[in-house]
Amino acid sequence: MGLTSNKVLMVAIVLAALLFLGTVWLWPRLARQNWRAVSGRVGLLLGTQLALFAAVGLATNQAFGFYASWADLFGQETGQGVVVDHMAEGGNSPVQVVSASRVIGASSSLPQMAGQVQKVNIIGRTTHIATPAFVYLPPEYFQPQNRARRFPVSVVLTGYPGTAQALVDKLHYPSTAQQLAKSGKMQPMILVMMRPTVAPPRDTECVDIPGGPQTETFFAKDLRDSVTAHYRVDKTPASWGIVGDSTGGYCALKIAMHHPKAYAAAAGLSPYYRAPLDPTTGDLFRGNKNLQNRADLFWDLKHLTAPETSLLVTSSRVGEHNYKDTLKFIKSVQGTNVTRISSIILPSGGHNFNTWQREIPPMLQWMSERLVAH
The missing domain is CATH 3.40.50.1820 (Alpha/Beta hydrolase fold, catalytic domain)
Incomplete structure (x- = not known):
C-alpha cells in the first residue's frame, strides 16, 4: 500500500487506538516494581507514541502532500x-x-x-x-x-x-x-x-x-x-x-x-x-x-x-x-x-x-x- 493510501492511514489510526486502549487496560497489571513490569510499561508507552506519531504524520502528509511515496519519503526517489x-x-x-x-x-x-x-x-x-x-x-x-x-x-x-x-x-x-x-x-x-x-x-x-x-x-x-x-x-x-x-x-x-x-x-x-x-x-x-x-x-x-x-x-x-x-x-x-x-x-x-x-x-x-x- 502506498504512502498516500487511505488504507495505510486507517491502519495507523486503528493501531494507535488499539495500543492506547491496551495501555489503559494493561497498566494496572504492570504496576509492579520488577524489570518485566517496567519493561512492559516502557514498551506500551513507546509503541503507543510511535503509532500516534505515525497516524498524525500520515494524516498531515495526506493534507499537505509533502511526499508522494515511500521512496520519496526516504529519499530514494530517482525519477x-x-x-x-x-x-x-x-x-x-x-x-x-x-x-x-x-x-x-x-x-x-x-x-x-x-x-x-x-x-x-x-x-x-x-x-x-x-x-x-x-x-x-x-x-x-x-x-x-x-x-x-x-x-x-x-x-x-x-x-x-x-x-x-x-x-x-x-x-x-x-x-x-x-x-x-x-x-x-x-x-x-x-x-x-x-x-x-x-x-x-x-x-x-x-x-x-x-x-x-x-x-x-x-x-x-x-x-x-x-x-x-x-x-x-x-x-x-x-x-x-x-x-x-x-x-x-x-x-x-x-x-x-x-x-x-x-x-x-x-x-x-x-x-x-x-x-x-x-x-x-x-x-x-x-x-x-x-x-x-x-x-x-x-x-x-x-x-x-x-x-x-x-x-x-x-x-x-x-x-x-x-x-x-x-x-x-x-x-x-x-x-x-x-x-x-x-x-x-x-x-x-x-x-x-x-x-x-x-x-x-x-x-x-x-x-x-x-x-x-x-
Missing part, C-alpha cells in the same frame, strides 16, 4: 530532476505521455464527455530540464467540432516540496475547472500541473542559478514551447496564465512580472514576495547582487519597468503570515498604473489546502476572464 536532453533536433516530442486517466468525480469515462488527465514528462530543449507533470484536457478538446480550436493554458504550480499529484486529487484542479466550465463560469482551459521544484530535492525558487538549473528560463520559455509543440494551444501570451500556492505562488508572480510576453496573467495563492536563502535553496545567486534583487518582487516594482500583465494575490486577515506583505504588494502594484492587480482576502484561513480550495474557484474564473481563446 525526477535535471537531466541532459540527448534528443536530436526534430526528434521525439518534448512532451511524453506516460498514462491517461479519467477526471476524479466525472460521471463518464469518455474524454469527449468528461475530459482527461494525462501524466506526462516535459523536456526543456534549451535548459535540458526534464520534469513530470499532469495535464488536464477539457472535454471540448476531444470533441470533433473543436478540431481546429486552440485552447488557453494555465500552468499550475505546487508549493515546496509539494507533489503534482496533490493538485489533481487534493486540490481538485481538474474537477473544479470542469464543473466551472460546465456551468458557464469559465471557458474550457488546459491545465499543466507540476512542481516548481524541477531539480529535487533542491528548492530553486524558480531562479536561473549561475552554473545550476535554469529554472526561470524553463518556465518562461521551454515549458511553453514544449506544450505548444504537443497540444492545440496558442503561443501568444494572451492565451497563457500561471498560478501557484506558497512557493508556487511566488514563482507564478515573478515569472509573469519578468516575462509579460510569455504570460498574460498570474495568480499567487498565499505567496511570498522574496526568494529565501536557507538549507533547502543553497546559494541561489552565487554572490550576484543583481540576481538577488530581481528575485525580490518589491525591488522589481520599484526599479524595473512595470510589466503589462494582470496579477492576483490571496491572503487571510487571520492565519496567514503574508497578510501585511500582501497589502504592501497590492499598494506597490497600484502605484505603477500599468500592472493590474486583484486580490482575494479571506477573514481567516491558514497556509493549507483547505484555504486554497476556497480560493481556487474564484481564481480560475478570474484567470479565465483574462485569457483569450482562438
Whole structure:
C-alpha cells in the first residue's frame, strides 16, 4: 500500500487506538516494581507514541502532500530532476505521455464527455530540464467540432516540496475547472500541473542559478514551447496564465512580472514576495547582487519597468503570515498604473489546502476572464 493510501492511514489510526486502549487496560497489571513490569510499561508507552506519531504524520502528509511515496519519503526517489536532453533536433516530442486517466468525480469515462488527465514528462530543449507533470484536457478538446480550436493554458504550480499529484486529487484542479466550465463560469482551459521544484530535492525558487538549473528560463520559455509543440494551444501570451500556492505562488508572480510576453496573467495563492536563502535553496545567486534583487518582487516594482500583465494575490486577515506583505504588494502594484492587480482576502484561513480550495474557484474564473481563446 502506498504512502498516500487511505488504507495505510486507517491502519495507523486503528493501531494507535488499539495500543492506547491496551495501555489503559494493561497498566494496572504492570504496576509492579520488577524489570518485566517496567519493561512492559516502557514498551506500551513507546509503541503507543510511535503509532500516534505515525497516524498524525500520515494524516498531515495526506493534507499537505509533502511526499508522494515511500521512496520519496526516504529519499530514494530517482525519477525526477535535471537531466541532459540527448534528443536530436526534430526528434521525439518534448512532451511524453506516460498514462491517461479519467477526471476524479466525472460521471463518464469518455474524454469527449468528461475530459482527461494525462501524466506526462516535459523536456526543456534549451535548459535540458526534464520534469513530470499532469495535464488536464477539457472535454471540448476531444470533441470533433473543436478540431481546429486552440485552447488557453494555465500552468499550475505546487508549493515546496509539494507533489503534482496533490493538485489533481487534493486540490481538485481538474474537477473544479470542469464543473466551472460546465456551468458557464469559465471557458474550457488546459491545465499543466507540476512542481516548481524541477531539480529535487533542491528548492530553486524558480531562479536561473549561475552554473545550476535554469529554472526561470524553463518556465518562461521551454515549458511553453514544449506544450505548444504537443497540444492545440496558442503561443501568444494572451492565451497563457500561471498560478501557484506558497512557493508556487511566488514563482507564478515573478515569472509573469519578468516575462509579460510569455504570460498574460498570474495568480499567487498565499505567496511570498522574496526568494529565501536557507538549507533547502543553497546559494541561489552565487554572490550576484543583481540576481538577488530581481528575485525580490518589491525591488522589481520599484526599479524595473512595470510589466503589462494582470496579477492576483490571496491572503487571510487571520492565519496567514503574508497578510501585511500582501497589502504592501497590492499598494506597490497600484502605484505603477500599468500592472493590474486583484486580490482575494479571506477573514481567516491558514497556509493549507483547505484555504486554497476556497480560493481556487474564484481564481480560475478570474484567470479565465483574462485569457483569450482562438
